[in-house]
Amino acid sequence: QVQLAESGGGLVQVGDSLRLSCAASGRPVSRWASAWFRQAPGKEREFVSSITWSGQRKYYADSVKGRFTISRDNAENMVWLQMDSLKPEDTAVYYCAEGRETPDWYSYYREGAPYEYWGQGTQVTVSS
Numbered sequence: 001q002v003q004l005a006e007s008g009g010g011l012v013q014v015g016d017s018l019r020l021s022c023a024a025s026g027r028p029v030s031r032w033a034s035a036w037f038r039q040a041p042g043k044e045r046e047f048v049s050s051i052t053w054s055g056q057r058k059y060y061a062d063s064v065k066g067r068f069t070i071s072r073d074n075a076e077n078m079v080w081l082q083m084d085s086l087k088p089e090d091t092a093v094y095y096c097a098e099g100r101e102t103p104d105w106y107s108y109y110r111e112g113a114p115y116e117y118w119g120q121g122t123q124v125t126v127s128s
Helices: 103-108
Strands: 003-007 010-013 018-025 032-039 046-051 058-060 068-073 078-083 092-100 122-127
Touching (some): 003 092, 018 032, 032 068, 032 078, 058 068
Antiparallel strands (some): 003 018, 032 046, 032 092, 046 058, 092 122
């Protein structure tokens, strides 16, 4: 059974940092691209960041570019999202997702459809 488990969320102040973790288990052998999405109350889910299996390519939403950093360790089956200079608008539930790194993934990585597996989410609240 495939599981993605997020952790590291919490309540922080504006300008603080958080590091989200995503632990993967049970997935079949493949080249898995990983991503973080978020959903704020009353809003649609939005893309935050993604990373290829090799870790060589990383993509970010404009709203987090320069503040968030995605990374991974395939030996540990872990993906992280380092979030710095947090703002109130970063408040959301953050979801980890994984999908096979196919040619189509590179065209649609900002959308939810390419991702087969999703975690349950971790709440991030940034207080002003």
